[in-house]
Amino acid sequence: MAQPAFVGRYEVRSEIASGGFATVFEGWDPELTSTVALKVLLTHLSADDEIRERFVHEARLLRRIRSPFVVAVHDVGRIN
Numbered sequence: 198m199a200q201p202a203f204v205g206r207y208e209v210r211s212e213i214a215s216g217g218f219a220t221v222f223e224g225w226d227p228e229l230t231s232t233v234a235l236k237v238l239l240t241h242l243s244a245d246d247e248i249r250e251r252f253v254h255e256a257r258l259l260r261r262i263r264s265p266f267v268v269a270v271h272d273v274g275r276i277n
Contacts, residue, residue, distance in 0.1 A: 204235050205274050218242065219252070234268060237276070 198220045201209050207224040213234065214221045224235040242248045253273060260270040 198237065198239055201237075201276070204237060204276060205272075207233055207235055209235065218248075233271070 198215065200212055200222065203209060204222070204224060206228060207226055210223045210225055210232075212220060212222055217239075219236050219238050222235040222237065224233045225231075226233050238249065238252050256270050256273045259267060
């Protein structure tokens with residue numbers, strides 16, 4: 198996946214990892230002045246409604262977990 202300059206309001210700084218489902222980028226949130234991790238569904242999978250729903254479902258599940266060993270989810274959205 199080509200590295201976008203922005204994902205929503207978040208500035209993309211660098212790629213952290215990429216797999217068969219998504220790419221994770223290090224980003225910057227200018228509103229809250231903090232570093233964030235951005236998980237972006239791979240482009241060729243984004244047209245599949247079922248895969249998009251699984252992606253959002255994962256975010257909803259992670260949002261409910263409170264652990265120092267699990268990344269906290271603060272936002273979810275779509276890139277148009």
